Every structure is written in C-alpha cells, then in structure tokens.
Amino acid sequence: MERIRVLLIEDDPMVQEVNRQFVERVEGFEVIGVASSGTEGLELVSRLEPDLAILDIFMPGLDGVETLQRMRSQLLSVDVIVISAANDMATIERMLQNGATDYIMKPFKFERVKQALEHYRHKKETLVSARAVTQSELDRLLFGQRLGAAASAVGADLVKPDTSGPAAWELPKGLQVVTMRQIIQFLKGQSEPLSAEEVAEGVGIARVTARRYLEYLEKTGDLRRDLQYGVGRPLNKYVWTDKTSS
Incomplete structure (x- = not known):
C-alpha cells in the first residue's frame, strides 16, 4: 500500500x-x-x-x-x-x-x-482489498482486538453481534457503545493498572459509571482486576489482558 x-x-x-x-x-x-x-x-x-x-x-x-x-x-x-x-x-x-x-x-x-x-x-x-471478511474480522476492524474478542464471546451477559446493522452492538442494559469505545481506547493507551476513579477522570464520566463498564469488561475476560493493598480497604485496579499471547 x-x-x-x-x-x-x-x-x-x-x-x-x-x-x-x-x-x-x-x-x-x-x-x-x-x-x-x-x-x-x-x-x-x-x-x-x-x-x-x-x-x-x-x-x-x-x-x-x-x-x-x-x-x-x-x-x-x-x-x-x-x-x-x-x-x-x-x-x-x-x-x-x-x-x-x-x-x-x-x-x-x-x-x-x-x-x-x-x-x-x-x-x-x-x-x-477485494476479499470478503468474517464477522470477527469486521469486529476487530471496527473496534480493535479486545472489543472484537469480547463480541465473539457467548453468554447472556456478554456482548453479542446485533444483526440490525453492520456496526451495531447489543450491550447489557444501561451500557452505551460510545462510552464503551472511549473507555477501551483510553485503557489501551495505559501501561499501569487503573482504578475506576482514574478511568472516570481520564474519560470524563462518573466513577460509578466507569465501575460498571470495568466490571463488565472483567467479566468478558478482556480486563484483569488487581487488588492493591495500602491503608484502609484494598483498592481495585484494572489492567488489559493480552489474549493473543496467551
């Protein structure tokens, strides 16, 4: 090219x-x-x-x-x-x-x-290119490797392709595609685990909202939760997993 x-x-x-x-x-x-x-x-x-x-x-x-x-x-x-x-x-x-x-x-x-x-x-x-693509290839093309992997998962609480449109997604109630994309794009650029508060500040959303998306992505396996101990209660921090290397 x-x-x-x-x-x-x-x-x-x-x-x-x-x-x-x-x-x-x-x-x-x-x-x-x-x-x-x-x-x-x-x-x-x-x-x-x-x-x-x-x-x-x-x-x-x-x-x-x-x-x-x-x-x-x-x-x-x-x-x-x-x-x-x-x-x-x-x-x-x-x-x-x-x-x-x-x-x-x-x-x-x-x-x-x-x-x-x-x-x-x-x-x-x-x-x-003139070749045809599969749904999973299109998912990776549109949303990146990690969201494409989540979209391929099977289960009532996981992201599933929605056949109503080529780039439409069916997410759990209350989660929005635009916010999901912004959180994923933000986290992909980070090298260290982040708390829900840090993600919320980085993306510009409420902490409780960030926590819902992070917990969902942990459930899909695209995110790993690390407990960090200090003074008081342990702090949940989240880091991307690299499924392609596992």
Missing part, C-alpha cells in the same frame, strides 16, 4: 510540531500539510486530498466540531482522527457520530498516537 498522506489541523504551533514528529515516526505515514484553523483545513483537504486529517477541536473561528460537520456536508473524502483537550462526552459523541475514526485526548503519548495510526492503516489496507 502507498504511504498514507496526513493533514494536520491544529492552531497551536508547538502541538503542530509534536503531531508532525509523532506521525512521521510511524512507518507508512507522511504529513503533507498543516492548517492552523478549521477554515484553512477545509481548503487544504479539498486541494491536497489527504487520506487522513488529524483534527483539533478548540480553534479560533471555525472549531473542530463544525469543521468535521462541513467536511461531511461537502462530501470531502477524508478520514479523521481527533486529538483534542475536549473530554466531555457530548463533544466526543458528536465527533464520533460525524465519522471520526478515533479520539485521543490531550495530553497524549506517542504510543497512543502510534496505536491509532497503526489501527487506521490496518483498516485502510483491509478496506481496499
């Missing part, structure tokens, strides 16, 4: 340079342009026709939310990964609803950007 051409849409010069360095450290990607505003970003998307745009939200004038909406209304053929300090679920949901393929919250690490780009490259390579 040819190199993936990336446009950066970010108003902060320092973050522009960090994003450029991170993208170009990942094999198969090149930055072909940088825009400092949403308006400039739309013009460059139209003129340069990049494969992927990395989009900020908080920008003067045309913000990232409106920029992405205009990309879609103008039928611009570009995929979008959001890198932003916005951590409220309403904004995150709007960006995902408008077709963002991933959402990374500032401050971020190279490993998380690399993970997003490599997953995007795999999805791009799969989509341009």
Whole structure:
C-alpha cells in the first residue's frame, strides 16, 4: 500500500510540531500539510486530498466540531482522527457520530498516537482489498482486538453481534457503545493498572459509571482486576489482558 498522506489541523504551533514528529515516526505515514484553523483545513483537504486529517477541536473561528460537520456536508473524502483537550462526552459523541475514526485526548503519548495510526492503516489496507471478511474480522476492524474478542464471546451477559446493522452492538442494559469505545481506547493507551476513579477522570464520566463498564469488561475476560493493598480497604485496579499471547 502507498504511504498514507496526513493533514494536520491544529492552531497551536508547538502541538503542530509534536503531531508532525509523532506521525512521521510511524512507518507508512507522511504529513503533507498543516492548517492552523478549521477554515484553512477545509481548503487544504479539498486541494491536497489527504487520506487522513488529524483534527483539533478548540480553534479560533471555525472549531473542530463544525469543521468535521462541513467536511461531511461537502462530501470531502477524508478520514479523521481527533486529538483534542475536549473530554466531555457530548463533544466526543458528536465527533464520533460525524465519522471520526478515533479520539485521543490531550495530553497524549506517542504510543497512543502510534496505536491509532497503526489501527487506521490496518483498516485502510483491509478496506481496499477485494476479499470478503468474517464477522470477527469486521469486529476487530471496527473496534480493535479486545472489543472484537469480547463480541465473539457467548453468554447472556456478554456482548453479542446485533444483526440490525453492520456496526451495531447489543450491550447489557444501561451500557452505551460510545462510552464503551472511549473507555477501551483510553485503557489501551495505559501501561499501569487503573482504578475506576482514574478511568472516570481520564474519560470524563462518573466513577460509578466507569465501575460498571470495568466490571463488565472483567467479566468478558478482556480486563484483569488487581487488588492493591495500602491503608484502609484494598483498592481495585484494572489492567488489559493480552489474549493473543496467551
């Protein structure tokens, strides 16, 4: 596959340079342009026709939310990964609803950007191939290895594919796909076990909500719970399991 051409849409010069360095450290990607505003970003998307745009939200004038909406209304053929300090679920949901393929919250690490780009490259390579895929392959393509594995599990309390749509999911009552995806994306970028409170703070949700998702993912086997002892009651912390290496 040819190199993936990336446009950066970010108003902060320092973050522009960090994003450029991170993208170009990942094999198969090149930055072909940088825009400092949403308006400039739309013009460059139209003129340069990049494969992927990395989009900020908080920008003067045309913000990232409106920029992405205009990309879609103008039928611009570009995929979008959001890198932003916005951590409220309403904004995150709007960006995902408008077709963002991933959402990374500032401050971020190279490993998380690399993970997003490599997953995007795999999805791009799969989509341009002419072969048919299985449901489990499609699950991994859409949601990543761990959620795809959970979706293949059998049991009344486990995630099951919903045949009402290609990317629809039937989750236990009260759990939402958007929140599930955000929790998984956040945890994939962490190297140390995290408590429900730490996950809640990182994703921008209530602690009791985070605990429900973590307990569910522990039940599917995608998450391992570690008890950490200190002063007072033991603290539950959670870490991803790597099923592919077991």
